[in-house]
């Protein structure tokens with residue numbers, strides 16, 4: 274296949290998309306505002322601002338289809354491109370996913386449960402929203418927040434001043450939303466792909482653990498009840514249909530005793546789907562490329578039981594991972610920095626018991642037991 278896929282954003286997701294495209298004979302071109310974007314170690318880079326029309330025109334002339342490695346490309350730039358070349362997911366899906374208020378409103382309209390929420394327009398409006406929603410709650414920026422950034426947790430009404438001091442100055446620029454704090458039992462995600470012909474496939478449901486708002490570990494397939502699995506798959510299907518979505522997306526969910534509540538959607542391949550590279554018959558990266566190019570979708574079933582560990586800030590010792598059969602090392606080629614995702618490791622095993630032993634070995638070898646312990650507990654309690 275000779276197609277060239279243009280990717281707006283040149284981070285690790287673009288890099289893994291390009292790597293997945295290589296066996297299919299695909300070429301990629303990334304556009305990024307930073308010159309040392311990590312995908313550019315393997316893929317040609319157009320270094321420009323996303324609003325630069327000349328650069329967008331050059332990008333459009335060099336690719337057959339455009340897609341995204343992150344959702345915060347300006348919606349107007351996506352629209353501009355969509356008038357010239359196929360862009361998947363489409364600008365509407367991008368616009369909805371860029372705004373937590375639009376996103377939660379869509380979920381509600383589709384009958385998908387959400388935490389209680391209210392837009393916050395000013396400091397007095399925060400008091401009004403707090404009276405409606407109550408505490409504990411979380412004040413979040415509507416746009417441009419990621420990995421727990423742009424969030425403030427309120428334990429009581431007395432925290433309103435502190436919350437406003439932290440985020441109030443962003444109210445006019447990116448908007449604010451107050452959400453009820455959900456005392457969830459587990460965090461789950463469903464990663465799904467929808468083809469150009471409307472076919473939807475979902476990977477097994479993934480259980481996720483976060484640390485400081487950043488994904489720390491993912492386990493798949495998660496042991497969930499049939500009811501929870503069905504609810505998650507129905508929710509993903511409704512979101513995909515309503516946005517006429519094409520490509521991979523992830524729906525982040527909180528599991529509560531009364532069912533699922535949707536936190537947010539990511540209109541792109543997602544960190545909680547990295548395990549699919551080695552742990553599923555067709556990865557989220559390959560299926561995203563297949564979807565945006567109108568090719569048949571690949572099977573999304575799991576190969577065994579997988580756990581993905583994110584390396585945040587700095588990489589651990591690669592040799593300890595490489596020595597362990599069934600463990601896979603991914604180095605994104607990024608320089609270390611606090612809070613930055615610099616790589617991940619996926620362990621794949623035939624059984625939960627076997628995976629628990631692998632994680633125990635790895636946790637000790639890498640001195641990362643705090644990261645592996647909860648996953649091991651979950652695996653041991655399910656066998």
Ligand code: AMP
Nearest residue numbers: 388411419420421452453454455483486
């Ligand atoms: P987000 O940026 O919205 O994905 O939030 C990052 C993480 O913060 C989530 O994965 C949860 O662990 C936590 N979080 C976000 N919103 C809520 C909420 N409404 N209730 C409880 N925890 C939350």
